[in-house]
Amino acid sequence: MNEVSLTRLYVLRAMYLLVVVGLALSLWPDVIASKKPFAAWEFFRGAETAMMAAFWLLCVLGIRYPLQLLPILMWELIWKTIWLIAVPLPLWLNGNLDEKLLPNVFAIGLVILVYAAMPWSYVYRHYFKKPGDQWRSVK
Numbered sequence: 001m002n003e004v005s006l007t008r009l010y011v012l013r014a015m016y017l018l019v020v021v022g023l024a025l026s027l028w029p030d031v032i033a034s035k036k037p038f039a040a041w042e043f044f045r046g047a048e049t050a051m052m053a054a055f056w057l058l059c060v061l062g063i064r065y066p067l068q069l070l071p072i073l074m075w076e077l078i079w080k081t082i083w084l085i086a087v088p089l090p091l092w093l094n095g096n097l098d099e100k101l102l103p104n105v106f107a108i109g110l111v112i113l114v115y116a117a118m119p120w121s122y123v124y125r126h127y128f129k130k131p132g133d134q135w136r137s138v139k
Contacts, residue, residue, distance in 0.1 A: 004119045009066050013075065015064035015117040016077035023056040070123065073114055 031049060034041075055072065062069035075080070088105045091097040097105075 012066035016059045019059040
């Protein structure tokens with residue numbers, strides 16, 4: 001009994017691979033070319049870089065274990081959706097969306113691909129319907 005089709009697993013693997021390649025092209029050259037050690041970076045830039053590097057490593061694992069690493073894609077889906085609703089949407093509604101923000105809106109808006117790749121019935125069964133782990137020992 002396969003809960004998720006092989007096709008859907010390949011779609012998920014492609015999603016993880018897209019993230020891995022995208023971050024390999026955008027994150028790692030900046031890290032490698034940096035003349036400063038991590039410790040000398042401004043706090044938020046260093047924290048963001050470390051978190052994105054961890055995300056990248058987990059997406060590498062997601063290529064092999066696409067269902068087990070679904071929470072990583074769910075995290076990406078949630079933070080990007082929150083950002084799109086909280087930052088550019090109000091600016092756009094007020095007619096104040098800055099042209100400099102548009103590349104970020106486009107890049108983060110690619111979260112639509114995660115929505116399309118996500119096996120929603122599996123997510124529902126395993127994260128909402130399934131009973132949670134016990135909180136205490138039962139005698």
